[in-house]
Each structure stands twice: as C-alpha cells, then as structure tokens.
Amino acid sequence: MTTAKLMANRKAFYQLLARLYEKELSPKFIQQLAHLTYPTAEQNPQMQAGYQQLKAYFAQQPLAEMADDLASDYAKTFLGAGETKGNAAFPYESVYTSDEKLVLQAAWENVTKIYRANGLVMATEMADIKEDHIAMELKFMAHLCDVAEPDLAQQTTFLNEHLLNWTPQFLEDVQTYSRTNFYQGVALLTAGFLAEDAKILATLQRPTATTQSFKLTNAAFDQLLAKWQQRYHVYAPTFTTNRNAKQQPMVRFGAVTQLADIVYDRQSDFSAKEIYYPIMQTLFYFNENNVTESTLDDDKDFLIFMHPCDINALKRTDTIFMHNGAPDSYYQRLREKVKIVMMICTESYENCFCVSMQTNQTDHYNLALEFKTDHVVMAVKDPLFLSDFKHQPTTDFVPTFITKNKGQAHLPKIQNQAQAQLAGHLDYWQTFNDRCISCGGCNTVCPTCTCFDTTDIIYDETSLDGERRRVWSSCMLDSFTMTAGGNRVRKTPGDNMRFKTMHKVYDYKQRFSTENMCVGCGRCTQQCPKDISFLDTINGFHDAFNQAKNETVVK
Amino acid sequence: MENIMLPKPHKILAVLKETNAEYTFRVAYNQPIDYNQFFQLSIPKVGEAPISVSGKGQGYVDFTIRKIGRLTEGIFGLQKDDTLFMRGPYGNSFPVADFENKNLVVIAGGTGIAPVRPLLNHFVQHPEICQNVYFMAGFKNLDAVIYADELPKFASAFQTTYCLDTEAAPGFRQGFVTEYIQNVPFADFDDYNIAIVGPPIMMAAAAKACLQEGAAPEKIWVSFERRMSCAIGKCGHCKINDTYVCLDGPVFNYTKARNLFD
Structure with missing residues (x-):
C-alpha cells in the first residue's frame, strides 16, 4: 500500500470513530452501518471482537428501534444520564488525567494549544464538547493524516500523549457502563485500532536503508x-x-x-x-x-x-x-x-x-x-x-551528532501560573540593567528571533510613490513596545532581558506545546559587546527561580 | 496563497471633528465587523498602526483617531474622497451573546469610548437585549470630551456617570471615573458583565474598584492596546507571556488578563 493510500485509510477510520463518539447516531447513519460488510479475519483480536459485537447488535435489534435504543445507551454511557447519574465514561482526557476528575483541566489546555499551533480551531455543532473530547482528538489525528506531508513524529506524539494515555481506562469504562453490543463493540474497535495504529506509525518511522x-x-x-x-x-x-x-x-x-x-x-x-x-x-x-x-x-x-x-x-x-x-x-x-x-x-x-x-x-x-x-x-x-x-x-558514512557541550543549560521547571508570576518578577532580571546596553545584537544573530517592524520608503519627497519594507526588529531595543505618544510597557533593559529569556525558554513552549525556542547555538553570547552569556543567563534564572520558590514555600 | 499583509485601498467618505485633537474618519466598507475589532490602517510613506472601529453602519466603518503619533498625524492630512489603505478586521470581540438578559456595566476612559461606541449604540437601538446598562465615562477635561453630541442619547437610554478628571462642569462629576464605581449596585444584580476600556492604569484601577465592590473577576472584560506591526501573530510586538494580543485579544476576561505581565 502506498503511503498516501495508507494515510487516507487511517484518516477515514479516525473520522468514523470520531463520528461514533461525537453525538447520537441518526437513523440514516445507523442504516449505513448496519449494511456494512465487517471484516471477519481482522488480525487484531480486539478489533475482531469489536466487529463481532457490532454484527451481533445489528443481527438482534430491529432496525426501526435502533436509533432510540442507541441514543439512550449513548446518553447513559457518555453523558451519565438516567440511573447511573454521575457514573459514566465521560469522554474527556481532562477527566481521566486530572486528580479531581474534572473537565477543562491541563490536558484540555494542552490539546487546545496543539490545535492552535496547527492553525486549527475546534469545529463541532455540539455545544458542550470540549477540545479534549475523544471525538475531537480522533478528528485531530484524521487531520494529521490529511496534510500534504504527514509528520509521523507528530502523529506518534499526539497518539501517545493524548489518546493512548487515557483511552485504555476510558474504553474499559465504556464497556462497564454501556448496555448495548454496539457501544461495547465500538469500545473494543477503538482500543484495537489505536494500538494497531501505534504499531503502524512505528513501522513507518523505522530508518530505511535508502540513504x-x-x-x-x-x-x-x-x-x-x-x-x-x-x-x-x-x-x-x-x-x-x-x-x-x-x-x-x-x-x-x-x-x-x-x-x-x-x-x-x-x-x-x-x-x-x-x-x-x-x-x-x-x-x-x-x-x-x-x-x-x-x-x-x-x-x-x-x-x-x-x-x-x-x-x-x-x-x-x-x-x-x-x-x-x-x-x-x-x-x-x-x-x-x-x-x-x-x-x-x-x-x-x-x-x-x-x-x-x-x-x-x-x-x-x-x-x-x-x-x-x-x-x-x-x-x-x-x-x-x-x-x-x-x-x-x-x-558507509552515517551522520552522527555531538552528544556533549562544554556548557549545560539548566532550565527552570515552571509548573503553574503562580510560579510563572514568580519567575517573571525575580529581582534577578533587574541585575541586567547595569550590564545590557539594549543594542539588540543578540536578537540579530539569533536563528529563532522572528520579530519585525515595517517601514515605508518614498522615492522622492514630491510624490507618494514608494515601498513598504519589513526589517528585523529586536525586543531588547527600548522602542520595541513603544506606542504612539511614547508609552512603553517594558521600561528597563532588565525587563527586556526577562521578556527575551522567558520567550526563548518558557513562553514559546507554553504556547505551542512543543520544544523550547532557543536552540543553544551560542551566537548571542558570541555577539554581546558586554559579554553577557545567554547560557549563564538561563542558569542564573534557574538558580534565582529555585531560590525564590524555596523562600516562598518557607513563608 | 493569500497575502494577508497586503492592505487594500478604501475611500474616505467623511471626516468629522470630535475635539481639537480627535477626528472621526468614515471609510467605505461593507463587510461584517464584530464589537471591539480593529483594523491596520496605513498611510503610504508614514506606516501602519492598529486602530479600533468606533462606529459602523450601512456601507461604512468609523475610526476615531487621536493626533498623537506619526501615523495619526499623517491620517489627519487626509480628507473626504482621499484613499486610506487598510486590512482587517482583526481581533476578537466582547462576548455580546453572553450579555443578553443581564446587567451590563461599561467603564470607559478617554478615547477608550471609541471601541465601545458601536456596542453602546447597539444597545440604544435594542434596549430589550440587556437588563440595565450602566455606562461610566471619564475624560481629562471638557476639551477632551468626545462624542459630546451622543452623550445625552446614552444618558437617556442608560444609567450614566460622566466625569472629568480635573474640571467641574454641568452634566459631569469631578474626579476619576473609578471613584464612582462604588455607586453601581452590584449587590442587587442577579447577573451582570463589566466591560472596561481605556489606558492601562485606568483599566487596572477600574477592575480593582469593581472587585472591591464584590464583582467576580470572571464577569470583567478588558480590552488591551499594544504596539503592532502585523496584527497577525508574526511581528512579536504585542506578545505578553505566551499570549498574542492580536490573535488572542484584544478583549480578555479578567481572570486571564490579571495573570499577564509585561
């Protein structure tokens, strides 16, 4: 099977599963499902058992009653309706990963950020569905299969960190709370498919001998x-x-x-x-x-x-x-x-x-x-x-990579909003007021700095013919946040240093849930006319933060 | 691929004087705009800046602009029938659907009235949407009062408090607008929202005063203003912590806004 075909098949299966969890099934959709030919020799035992449950359901239940029957089982299983009120398989990652078993916790924030980093906002007609609903996470996997050059590493990470981390328990719960063969089967099929898909991704990423x-x-x-x-x-x-x-x-x-x-x-x-x-x-x-x-x-x-x-x-x-x-x-x-x-x-x-x-x-x-x-x-x-x-x-040349530098960066472990506040308000940052001369050289040589200004050039004073250019900007310049009238939100070199450092080793990662922005190339250190080492800056931040954290706890 | 940095020419339909330093530019435009959105306005040779929408109607959009920087001075050189380049609208809006059947407190400082003006006019035309609207506006002095001809209209439709920081004048109380927040009967409200727009110091003081009166932080909405070169998440100027004002704002719930630090 070609990769394109494989991606299309995986996408279709993810979409189908997403639809099964997103809402109750319409009679028309049930009819389509009832008339499908289900595989009889599926390799994965869970998927095979899942298909058998579905077939059993369609064989036993009169077609006309299926919509009502499945809707009531859906409500009971996923919404906690009826006798089992409060006890159900609530289909949110947050519920399965937070200590308090609540929706809208860290897992929800994380997946929302991941969707946003991929340029997506959640699309569903269901008002109470959140971003970490199983249907949305499955849809996101479908999306990742659907892009021009599928990023298999990204798919693997999302599958492992946002589906396989909680769905095994969730799917067991579905089997506990659902009463129909149908949703029992859906749970088995989901569990089997996700496990199989992890294997497929691993195989696809095995280094090939084509180099x-x-x-x-x-x-x-x-x-x-x-x-x-x-x-x-x-x-x-x-x-x-x-x-x-x-x-x-x-x-x-x-x-x-x-x-x-x-x-x-x-x-x-x-x-x-x-x-x-x-x-x-x-x-x-x-x-x-x-x-x-x-x-x-x-x-x-x-x-x-x-x-x-x-x-x-x-x-x-x-x-x-x-x-x-x-x-x-x-x-x-x-x-x-x-x-x-x-x-x-x-x-x-x-x-x-x-x-x-x-x-x-x-x-x-x-x-x-x-x-x-x-x-x-x-x-x-x-x-x-x-x-x-x-x-x-x-x-037989195979690229190798260095595994040791002279210097090591110790990144502060900022775990919550209160700690981020603490990190941002350390006295440490103001020690740069006497050292940094706000030249912006560090930003200029940085491979990850992206900020820019726009500026207009006119060709001669008598006409309005000209061009708009964009030029690299620098968050270390005192004009970076200046608005009309001269107001600035960050006023000292220390404020700017804090902004830059946190962007490079915290904010960016927070926003995009990926890697840190800084790549440790050391150019800013080499460039600084005042010999400010960015590695030392990060490590100083780490130490000052830990000290402040300990003092806060003591208080 | 669409070039989202490219501004388009729009015709200026009228230039209306608000104060000696503030004019409203009415520009031909006929696409939908949400409450509190902004555009990137540009003047060739001068540059580009984010400007809030201060009014909208059939076939036009208004921008009330204070003569304060290079771009705004450039815009002041324009007149009716001239071309203004713009792109947008950008940003989110106040959660207007959530305002329905609740009390609404709007607290504006100075030119901060401009971005809430379309919202106020909407509720003048549709008094059935909200319960009571409390509109509080503070200006530096009588010369700085904008939309003077609309203030009586708001006064007859809403519970209004108008104040001047440094002067006494008929129809205005003297002192900062934040001093009068204690008069809002928060205790009698079953449900409410608070929208605060103005200079950063004024917004911080107003939010604090609301909290002191027992308002819940999640009921408060504030609108940020930042330097921007792109308004589309690239130029970096409006970034605060992991938040981009152009993409995630400019309207923020106070529970989020209070955690952002510059």
Missing part, C-alpha cells in the same frame, strides 16, 4: 558545487570582510562556489535565517491609490549548508510564520525553496549548548556531509540528488 553515502575528493566536491550553481543558489557560512564583536573576521551565510569558501570549523556569527527570512524585505510597492505585491528575482531554489542547530531553528521560525495565526506568504515563498545540506558537527564550539536544548540532532535534511582533510563524505537522503553522485564511490 546512500558517497566519498568525494575535494576536487569532485568543487565540481559538484559548480554543477549545483545552475540549479540552486548555494549558501554556506563564509568569511565576510567585516569583523564581529570579538574582532574576529565575521562569518555569515553567503553564496559559495568552492569548498575553500565554506567555514565549517567555527560557529558562524549570523545564522542561516537571513537567507529565508531576509534582514530587509520589500512587501509591496505603493502609490497614492494602489499597492502592488513585490515579486522574487528568480525562481531558483536555495541549497543551504547548515549545522543541526540551524536546521532545528527552521522549525521554530516555521511555527511563528506558518502556524501562529494565518500563514505568512512572504515567509512561505522563500521557505519552500529551502533544501538542506546538513554539515555534521565533529566538535562542540565555544558557546554551544545544543545538547541541553535537544537540538544537537535532526533528521530534517536532504543531504548530510562531513568535511575530512582531503575528501568529503556525503549521505544522500533525498533521491532527487542521487543522480549528482552517479560516478562517485560509495562509503
């Missing part, structure tokens, strides 16, 4: 780079004529044509972000009465040589631009051009703490390589590139 690796001489690699110039803009970290804050030659992402151009033995000063999210970008041109959208110079794709930290950073910028509210077309039109050559790290650089941020590894790349002294080894994951390696000798 082939090649050994290229340095000269052959240069020829390959020359060939790629025709199809791609090829970008990699390379020296510029400027110097960085530490007076070293500055390394930024720029066009490269030969191996000698590529700087791979130190962290670049700027990240790869400036390729797909440029420092300045024209949004549209205007005159007095009209606006015209800007266009791109050419339609060549980008081939970018990136370390794992920057590849992981892409996911963060994708989340903001593509999934926080409606997608941003200016970001998307460049982002969809990006093809990735992962440069594996053979050592951890001076300021890296990627291992703490779990960004030291990734499988999101088209090609991976390691530069050896007189040759280059490359793993080709994307078959699109295989033809480029036709006459090259193969090798």
Whole structure:
C-alpha cells in the first residue's frame, strides 16, 4: 500500500470513530452501518471482537428501534444520564488525567494549544464538547493524516500523549457502563485500532536503508558545487570582510562556489535565517491609490549548508510564520525553496549548548556531509540528488551528532501560573540593567528571533510613490513596545532581558506545546559587546527561580 | 496563497471633528465587523498602526483617531474622497451573546469610548437585549470630551456617570471615573458583565474598584492596546507571556488578563 493510500485509510477510520463518539447516531447513519460488510479475519483480536459485537447488535435489534435504543445507551454511557447519574465514561482526557476528575483541566489546555499551533480551531455543532473530547482528538489525528506531508513524529506524539494515555481506562469504562453490543463493540474497535495504529506509525518511522553515502575528493566536491550553481543558489557560512564583536573576521551565510569558501570549523556569527527570512524585505510597492505585491528575482531554489542547530531553528521560525495565526506568504515563498545540506558537527564550539536544548540532532535534511582533510563524505537522503553522485564511490558514512557541550543549560521547571508570576518578577532580571546596553545584537544573530517592524520608503519627497519594507526588529531595543505618544510597557533593559529569556525558554513552549525556542547555538553570547552569556543567563534564572520558590514555600 | 499583509485601498467618505485633537474618519466598507475589532490602517510613506472601529453602519466603518503619533498625524492630512489603505478586521470581540438578559456595566476612559461606541449604540437601538446598562465615562477635561453630541442619547437610554478628571462642569462629576464605581449596585444584580476600556492604569484601577465592590473577576472584560506591526501573530510586538494580543485579544476576561505581565 502506498503511503498516501495508507494515510487516507487511517484518516477515514479516525473520522468514523470520531463520528461514533461525537453525538447520537441518526437513523440514516445507523442504516449505513448496519449494511456494512465487517471484516471477519481482522488480525487484531480486539478489533475482531469489536466487529463481532457490532454484527451481533445489528443481527438482534430491529432496525426501526435502533436509533432510540442507541441514543439512550449513548446518553447513559457518555453523558451519565438516567440511573447511573454521575457514573459514566465521560469522554474527556481532562477527566481521566486530572486528580479531581474534572473537565477543562491541563490536558484540555494542552490539546487546545496543539490545535492552535496547527492553525486549527475546534469545529463541532455540539455545544458542550470540549477540545479534549475523544471525538475531537480522533478528528485531530484524521487531520494529521490529511496534510500534504504527514509528520509521523507528530502523529506518534499526539497518539501517545493524548489518546493512548487515557483511552485504555476510558474504553474499559465504556464497556462497564454501556448496555448495548454496539457501544461495547465500538469500545473494543477503538482500543484495537489505536494500538494497531501505534504499531503502524512505528513501522513507518523505522530508518530505511535508502540513504546512500558517497566519498568525494575535494576536487569532485568543487565540481559538484559548480554543477549545483545552475540549479540552486548555494549558501554556506563564509568569511565576510567585516569583523564581529570579538574582532574576529565575521562569518555569515553567503553564496559559495568552492569548498575553500565554506567555514565549517567555527560557529558562524549570523545564522542561516537571513537567507529565508531576509534582514530587509520589500512587501509591496505603493502609490497614492494602489499597492502592488513585490515579486522574487528568480525562481531558483536555495541549497543551504547548515549545522543541526540551524536546521532545528527552521522549525521554530516555521511555527511563528506558518502556524501562529494565518500563514505568512512572504515567509512561505522563500521557505519552500529551502533544501538542506546538513554539515555534521565533529566538535562542540565555544558557546554551544545544543545538547541541553535537544537540538544537537535532526533528521530534517536532504543531504548530510562531513568535511575530512582531503575528501568529503556525503549521505544522500533525498533521491532527487542521487543522480549528482552517479560516478562517485560509495562509503558507509552515517551522520552522527555531538552528544556533549562544554556548557549545560539548566532550565527552570515552571509548573503553574503562580510560579510563572514568580519567575517573571525575580529581582534577578533587574541585575541586567547595569550590564545590557539594549543594542539588540543578540536578537540579530539569533536563528529563532522572528520579530519585525515595517517601514515605508518614498522615492522622492514630491510624490507618494514608494515601498513598504519589513526589517528585523529586536525586543531588547527600548522602542520595541513603544506606542504612539511614547508609552512603553517594558521600561528597563532588565525587563527586556526577562521578556527575551522567558520567550526563548518558557513562553514559546507554553504556547505551542512543543520544544523550547532557543536552540543553544551560542551566537548571542558570541555577539554581546558586554559579554553577557545567554547560557549563564538561563542558569542564573534557574538558580534565582529555585531560590525564590524555596523562600516562598518557607513563608 | 493569500497575502494577508497586503492592505487594500478604501475611500474616505467623511471626516468629522470630535475635539481639537480627535477626528472621526468614515471609510467605505461593507463587510461584517464584530464589537471591539480593529483594523491596520496605513498611510503610504508614514506606516501602519492598529486602530479600533468606533462606529459602523450601512456601507461604512468609523475610526476615531487621536493626533498623537506619526501615523495619526499623517491620517489627519487626509480628507473626504482621499484613499486610506487598510486590512482587517482583526481581533476578537466582547462576548455580546453572553450579555443578553443581564446587567451590563461599561467603564470607559478617554478615547477608550471609541471601541465601545458601536456596542453602546447597539444597545440604544435594542434596549430589550440587556437588563440595565450602566455606562461610566471619564475624560481629562471638557476639551477632551468626545462624542459630546451622543452623550445625552446614552444618558437617556442608560444609567450614566460622566466625569472629568480635573474640571467641574454641568452634566459631569469631578474626579476619576473609578471613584464612582462604588455607586453601581452590584449587590442587587442577579447577573451582570463589566466591560472596561481605556489606558492601562485606568483599566487596572477600574477592575480593582469593581472587585472591591464584590464583582467576580470572571464577569470583567478588558480590552488591551499594544504596539503592532502585523496584527497577525508574526511581528512579536504585542506578545505578553505566551499570549498574542492580536490573535488572542484584544478583549480578555479578567481572570486571564490579571495573570499577564509585561
């Protein structure tokens, strides 16, 4: 079966299950179910037993009475109606995961955030259904099967953390409280299917042997780079004529044509972000009465040589631009051009703490390589590139990742709203007032900072012809929150430092229920003219928070 | 894919003077707008800013704008038949459906009246929706009173309290609007909602005064104002903790708003 077909089948089954739990069944739908041919040789014993229960129900019950019979069993089982009032299989994750057995608890908040991060709001005609209702969680799985490039890791995580974590007990309860063979069967079918689906996902994600690796001489690699110039803009970290804050030659992402151009033995000063999210970008041109959208110079794709930290950073910028509210077309039109050559790290650089941020590894790349002294080894994951390696000798290169940095980040464990308040109001933050000069350099070099301002340019003073541009902004600047009239909501460098740090290691994760935003690349530390280390800032935050937490408990 | 950052030209139908510093711009528009939503208004060469809807009607939308920043000064250079570029509407709205058959207390400070004006006019036209409407508005002084010609209309439809911070004048009490919240008979209400719109300090003081009078925090709704460059969750300027005012607000229940810190 093709992956597309498999996804379509899984989607259909999730949708069917969702419908069975969402509300009572209409007579027409029951009739359709009654006339289905049910599998007789289902491998999964629970699913097989489930099908038998359904068949038994349809065989025994007169068709005309089914709607009323099932509606009353639905109300009894899931809504706690009738004799069993208060005792039922309430179909909400919150009820099964909170100590108080209540709806609208942490699990509900979490799934709501996950839906929102995927650009979804709950759609149901049922007024009292919440986001963590089993029907909604099943619908979300159906949605994840239905996207153009299904993210199997995301499906696995959601299935494990939001369905398999509570439905086994719930489905047992359904069997306890339901009286019809029908809902007994539905419960068995659900339990069996979810278990089977977890297995299917595991199989699909098993590493395949399709990745082939090649050994290229340095000269052959240069020829390959020359060939790629025709199809791609090829970008990699390379020296510029400027110097960085530490007076070293500055390394930024720029066009490269030969191996000698590529700087791979130190962290670049700027990240790869400036390729797909440029420092300045024209949004549209205007005159007095009209606006015209800007266009791109050419339609060549980008081939970018990136370390794992920057590849992981892409996911963060994708989340903001593509999934926080409606997608941003200016970001998307460049982002969809990006093809990735992962440069594996053979050592951890001076300021890296990627291992703490779990960004030291990734499988999101088209090609991976390691530069050896007189040759280059490359793993080709994307078959699109295989033809480029036709006459090259193969090798057994498998990308590896560093597992240790010099520094480790200790993230504060903020567990509730009161602790978040505590974290945000630590005296610790104001210690930055004398250190940070609000230059915003840290934001500029950060691969995950996405904030921008817009600014208008006119071509000459006598007309209204011009363009609107967006330019990177910085939350460390004192003007970042300034509104007309000069008011600012954050007034000190310490306030700004608190805002930035919490965004990078707490707020973003809270909102999107995913990873932390910071990827631990250490560039902000390298850039800071006042030698403020972000790793030290995080660890200082951790210590100050723990101290404050203990003092609060003592009081 | 739709480009949601692209503003569209709209014709200015009229420019109405409210005070020396505040004008209402009536712009051609005929799509639905919720209560307390906002648009991104832009003037080529000056830029773009979020502005609340202060009125709506057949074929138009009103924006009451205070001459305070570069953009708003630019807008003041426009007149009838000129083009204004805009995109929107953005943001959520007050939970108007929840206001039905309950008392409603609206507390506005200064230009904060602008975003609640469509709501007030709606309840003037439909007095059957709410029980009693208590409308309290505070202005700095007599020169700062906006919608002066509409205040008597609100006074005849609602229980109103109008005040001036620094002056005494007929029809106005003297002092901050928050000082008069104690006159609202919260104890007699079986159910109610409170909508507070104004400068941050005024909103905080008003919410505190309501709580002191025994109001429940979940009955209070506040509307935030933040710097924004995009209004669609990307530019980062309006982010507070894990909340984006443009996407999750600008209206927040007080149980959420009180936990947000800048």
